[in-house]
Amino acid sequence: MDIRVDPEKCTGCQLCVKACPYAAVEMQGDIATITAACTLCGACVSVCPVGAIIREMPDVAEIDTSNYQGVWVIAELDEDRLAGVTLELLGKGRELADALETPLSLVVLGNGVGELVTPAGEYGADRVYLVGDPVLEQYRTGPYTDVIAGLINKYQPEIVLIGATEQGRDLAPRLAVRLETGLTADCTGLDIDSEARLLVQTRPAFGGSIMARIITRNHRPQMATVRPRVMRRAEPQPGREAGLVEIPVKLNEESVLTRIVEIARDQSSQAVNLQDADIIVSGGRGLKKPENFALVQELAEVLGGVVGASRPTVDEGWIPAYHQVGQTGRTVQPKLYIACGISGAVQHLAGMAGADCIVAINSDPNAPIFGVAHYAVVGDLFEIVPALTEIAREELEGD
Amino acid sequence: MHIVVCIKQVPDTAEVRIDPETNTLIREGVPSIINPFDENAIEAALQLQEEHGGKVTVITMGPPQAEEALRQALAMGCDEAILISDRACAGSDTLATSYILSQAIEKIGDYDLIICGKQAFDGDTGQVGPGIAEHLGVPQATYALDVEVEGGKMQVKRLLAGRFETVAMRLPALITADKHMNVPRHAGLRGVMQARKKEITTWSAADIGVEPEQCGLAGSPTTVVEIFPPQRSHTGERLEGEAREVARQLFAKLRENKVV
Numbered sequence: 001m002d003i004r005v006d007p008e009k010c011t012g013c014q015l016c017v018k019a020c021p022y023a024a025v026e027m028q029g030d031i032a033t034i035t036a037a038c039t040l041c042g043a044c045v046s047v048c049p050v051g052a053i054i055r056e057m058p059d060v061a062e063i064d065t066s067n068y069q070g071v072w073v074i075a076e077l078d079e080d081r082l083a084g085v086t087l088e089l090l091g092k093g094r095e096l097a098d099a100l101e102t103p104l105s106l107v108v109l110g111n112g113v114g115e116l117v118t119p120a121g122e123y124g125a126d127r128v129y130l131v132g133d134p135v136l137e138q139y140r141t142g143p144y145t146d147v148i149a150g151l152i153n154k155y156q157p158e159i160v161l162i163g164a165t166e167q168g169r170d171l172a173p174r175l176a177v178r179l180e181t182g183l184t185a186d187c188t189g190l191d192i193d194s195e196a197r198l199l200v201q202t203r204p205a206f207g208g209s210i211m212a213r214i215i216t217r218n219h220r221p222q223m224a225t226v227r228p229r230v231m232r233r234a235e236p237q238p239g240r241e242a243g244l245v246e247i248p249v250k251l252n253e254e255s256v257l258t259r260i261v262e263i264a265r266d267q268s269s270q271a272v273n274l275q276d277a278d279i280i281v282s283g284g285r286g287l288k289k290p291e292n293f294a295l296v297q298e299l300a301e302v303l304g305g306v307v308g309a310s311r312p313t314v315d316e317g318w319i320p321a322y323h324q325v326g327q328t329g330r331t332v333q334p335k336l337y338i339a340c341g342i343s344g345a346v347q348h349l350a351g352m353a354g355a356d357c358i359v360a361i362n363s364d365p366n367a368p369i370f371g372v373a374h375y376a377v378v379g380d381l382f383e384i385v386p387a388l389t390e391i392a393r394e395e396l397e398g399d
Numbered sequence: 400m401h402i403v404v405c406i407k408q409v410p411d412t413a414e415v416r417i418d419p420e421t422n423t424l425i426r427e428g429v430p431s432i433i434n435p436f437d438e439n440a441i442e443a444a445l446q447l448q449e450e451h452g453g454k455v456t457v458i459t460m461g462p463p464q465a466e467e468a469l470r471q472a473l474a475m476g477c478d479e480a481i482l483i484s485d486r487a488c489a490g491s492d493t494l495a496t497s498y499i500l501s502q503a504i505e506k507i508g509d510y511d512l513i514i515c516g517k518q519a520f521d522g523d524t525g526q527v528g529p530g531i532a533e534h535l536g537v538p539q540a541t542y543a544l545d546v547e548v549e550g551g552k553m554q555v556k557r558l559l560a561g562r563f564e565t566v567a568m569r570l571p572a573l574i575t576a577d578k579h580m581n582v583p584r585h586a587g588l589r590g591v592m593q594a595r596k597k598e599i600t601t602w603s604a605a606d607i608g609v610e611p612e613q614c615g616l617a618g619s620p621t622t623v624v625e626i627f628p629p630q631r632s633h634t635g636e637r638l639e640g641e642a643r644e645v646a647r648q649l650f651a652k653l654r655e656n657k658v659v
């Protein structure tokens with residue numbers, strides 16, 4: 001792997017000097033030169049207006065996979081804490097690292113996030129790569145890709161795991177392209193083939209109609225995004241410590257191509273947070289009329305959950321699209337999913353079959369939703385849902 | 400402004416089945432549609448064109464029959480259509496696909512905005528859009544709900560879990576369209592008639608000048624080693640009877656399982 005400046009093309013504009021997170025570009029006279037501090041992260045290549053910086057990736061045949069070691073998890077932050085999916089990935093990452101007899105590391109980017117080293121250790125990381133900079137305060141595609149690509153090039157992990165959240169699905173494909181390696185999306189299963197020392201990645205496709213097992217044989221790192229709420233987080237071990245590697249960077253706001261203008265946390269139903277909900281009560285066409293969503297709403301409220309919906313109810317305008325669960329809607333993984341009057345077409349199942357506990361209430365004993373239900377209530381939802389709401393109210397108020 | 404929309408023809412997923420003998424997909428007789436999110440991408444492009452003028456080019460990589468998807472896009476109102484069709488491109492994973500599409504977009508040249516769907520219905524990866532942006536070195540906004548373009552800049556409102564984020568960036572850039580961005584228009588009869596007369600440009604791998612070893616199976620780091628049906632039919636417990644009694648039993652079970 002190599003990066004170099006074509007002196008014929010370089011105009012001496014110094015944009016690359018400003019853009020390099022690792023302070024590895026210097027001016028020699030009017031020409032930019034790359035120093036030994038270079039991590040091949042590629043930030044300078046993206047920013048050069050005249051294409052004077054050339055980065056050459058090795059041929060596949062030249063990659064010696066044994067040079068790549070360790071399992072990495074890229075952290076996602078929720079407010080100032082490690083997001084749930086990151087803890088889950090540490091749990092899974094620990095298993096994979098043990099099977100490979102290699103260390104597990106967590107990569108944390110942010111601004112003033114040093115305290116996260118403690119929970120990282122307690123949840124299973126052996127090492128934390130910590131990168132702090134004001135520019136990294138909030139996730140943005142460009143600087144996160146630059147910094148993480150540089151770290152991966154420098155430390156060469158064999159496996160990199162990223163949450164299949166909106167942030168992870170924004171970041172991972174850019175990283176994989178920059179590193180010219182494979183990326184398996186939205187995995188629900190990860191195992192090690194110890195003989196071949198390969199990560200075996202299992203994922204649903206075609207809206208959950210089929211499952212596929214995918215490997216990345218000759219490229220490194222092996223990268224995967226992993227669905228939230230599928231892997232189990234490990235029990236935290238108080239006092240377990242991770243080693244800290246602080247990475248000095250020098251980032252320049254001017255070199256960042258995007259600016260966040262506004263973040264609106266929406267309390268109204270618009271951006272209802274189905275993905276993080278523990279309990280979802282969903283309604284389908286069996287509700288018959290838009291007004292009847294009130295039944296679903298009431299049960300959801302009593303249980304402390306949120307309201308989901310099947311596609312036809314959204315298409316009919318009974319409820320805003322943000323509530324839609326399924327292939328064109330949201331993929332959810334709650335502890336409890338109660339489907340009221342939903343038939344359970346494959347596209348709907350694709351979005352919710354992974355829930356820990358599924359209750360289906362449907363008058364048709366042959367409705368496909370019963371194929372995934374843990375509790376199949378065959379009956380009239382207009383009787384059962386209100387009865388359940390009432391009992392839940394009585395019981396939960398007693399607590 | 401010149402907008403390039405990447406669309407994919409996908410099998411209607413409701414119809415996809417696995418052959419239990421061979422564990423491969425049965426595609427015969429399965430109808431093809433434009434990936435639904437890509438219809439949102441086309442609609443977004445047409446709306447921007449109505450506001451700012453310019454041109455909308457649709458592009459797809461696929462087998463010769465993917466031309467149907469392009470015809471449909473032309474009928475909706477797109478100006479030009481390009482089909483990248485070459486055996487060498489078959490079997491491309493998201494790295495190879497985004498490479499090939501990015502090279503084709505480079506060949507098109509003067510683009511201001513690229514719009515992709517949030518994800519494709521068959522692969523469900525959502526990786527090709529950001530992959531194209533990375534190959535081209537342009538900024539991106541995924542999960543777009545609303546775009547406003549002014550001069551050489553744009554603001555994009557993104558729909559994220561529990562929040563909206565508005566980002567500003569310069570053009571050229573790439574966005575991926577969420578379903579909630581708009582309601583795609585239907586092609587009118589006139590559109591369909593006009594689309595029939597329009598020329599569709601077809602490019603081979605050599606026309607775009609892509610490296611053969613970076614295309615198709617050869618250019619794809621990931622390998623699908625197995626496909627199998629999901630194991631999801633487990634026999635759940637059936638509850639039947641008088642509503643209040645059933646509700647009481649159910650609630651007790653949920654309590655037992657510690658889910659409420």
Ligand SMILES: Cc1cc2nc3c(=O)[nH]c(=O)nc-3n(C[C@H](O)[C@H](O)[C@H](O)COP(=O)(O)OP(=O)(O)OC[C@H]3O[C@@H](n4cnc5c(N)ncnc54)[C@H](O)[C@@H]3O)c2cc1C
Nearest residue numbers: 284285286311326327328329341342343345362363364381
């Ligand atoms: C490309 C594509 C993408 C799609 N994406 C999605 C998606 O993302 N999400 C999604 O949800 N769907 C999606 N669909 C739609 C999906 O195929 C089905 O049409 C849809 O899920 C069915 O919705 P439903 O169960 O609410 O309605 P119906 O199919 O009409 O079912 C209503 C059910 O309620 C039951 N019922 C009726 N009355 C009562 C009563 N009084 N008490 C109890 N039960 C009763 C009926 O027995 C029936 O089973 C997609 C379809 C396609 C083609």
Ligand SMILES: Nc1ncnc2c1ncn2[C@@H]1O[C@H](COP(=O)(O)O)[C@@H](O)[C@H]1O
Nearest residue numbers: 405406460515516518519524525526527
């Ligand atoms: N073969 C293709 N030709 C054109 N566009 C594609 C192709 N594959 C994917 N795309 C675009 O990339 C988006 C995401 O696809 P995917 O990453 O496969 O989920 C789609 O919505 C399309 O806009």
